Amino acid sequence: MRDFTLKSYQTLVKALQDAGYHFLTFEELVTAPIEGKTVVMRHDVDELAENALKMALLEHKLGIRATYFFRIVKQSNVPEVIRQIAALGHEIGYHYEDLSLAEGDEEKAMASFTRNLAYFREYYPVRSVCMHGSSTSKYDNRLLWEDRQFSDYGLVGEPYLSVDFNQVFYLTDTGYAWDGGKYAVRDVVESGFGLKFHTTQEIVKCIEEGSFPKKAMILAHTLWTDSWVQWNWLHLRELLRNNLKLMAKNNKGIAKLYRIMVDSYWKR
Numbered sequence: 420m421r422d423f424t425l426k427s428y429q430t431l432v433k434a435l436q437d438a439g440y441h442f443l444t445f446e447e448l449v450t451a452p453i454e455g456k457t458v459v460m461r462h463d464v465d466e467l468a469e470n471a472l473k474m475a476l477l478e479h480k481l482g483i484r485a486t487y488f489f490r491i492v493k494q495s496n497v498p499e500v501i502r503q504i505a506a507l508g509h510e511i512g513y514h515y516e517d518l519s520l521a522e523g524d525e526e527k528a529m530a531s532f533t534r535n536l537a538y539f540r541e542y543y544p545v546r547s548v549c550m551h552g553s554s555t556s557k558y559d560n561r562l563l564w565e566d567r568q569f570s571d572y573g574l575v576g577e578p579y580l581s582v583d584f585n586q587v588f589y590l591t592d593t594g595y596a597w598d599g600g601k602y603a604v605r606d607v608v609e610s611g612f613g614l615k616f617h618t619t620q621e622i623v624k625c626i627e628e629g630s631f632p633k634k635a636m637i638l639a640h641t642l643w644t645d646s647w648v649q650w651n652w653l654h655l656r657e658l659l660r661n662n663l664k665l666m667a668k669n670n671k672g673i674a675k676l677y678r679i680m681v682d683s684y685w686k687r
């Protein structure tokens with residue numbers, strides 16, 4: 420069976436529901452955590468916004484609410500998609516990358532951050548932000564918070580800064596695998612749970628056996644699709660990209676080439 424389809428996503432959500440997990444939005448996790456088994460389904464909409472909408476519709480059908488972080492770039496920032504996902508009752512947050520877009524100029528970055536946050540608040544009363552990894556940039560977007568308070572911007576938190584991942588188990592689908600962390604450059608989380616999964620089915624089995632952690636945050640990007648053509652194309656692209664990323668770690672020429680390719684892809 421193909422993995423990372425909406426069908427396999429549904430088996431994951433249903434397994435969590437059957438095991439008695441409560442689904443919280445990220446904002447709820449920070450402001451109103453509850454006892455017992457809880458899980459946050461987080462979606463970083465890096466691109467393919469239409470896929471995010473399909474996932475949001477599925478989650479709505481299954482009776483859960485999730486958190487969607489949108490970027491300002493046009494591949495993510497699709498007004499009709501954001502509007503519909505908000506209307507389904509999901510949380511909308513801002514997937515910020517202002518410091519890397521501003522090439523490290525903090526003043527410029529804060530000006531665009533404030534402007535973009537206000538923009539996303541036209542759709543939803545945004546209270547959460549989450550950095551985009553910007554793997555080809557030398558700037559870590561989180562540095563904006565070194566001497567600033569979330570509350571000054573009407574925010575409650577940021578997944579990478581407000582969650583203790585020794586308490587909350589963190590899973591991410593980087594590179595079409597749940598153990599693809601070696602491909603991630605910046606959005607890496609240290610976790611002390613000692614659990615490792617490759618396929619969604621392995622996670623489902625762990626949940627069914629009752630050995631899945633009581634608190635978890637599951638990050639699923641927008642590459643999940645039931646379309647055979649899109650699924651194959653995206654798998655091929657991710658395979659190439661992951662290998663380029665690995666090679667770029669040791670080779671400056673490839674790193675530069677990769678950066679040029681990524682920059683031209685996101686150009687607005």
Ligand SMILES: [Zn+2]
Nearest residue numbers: 463465551552
């Ligand atoms: Zn991202």
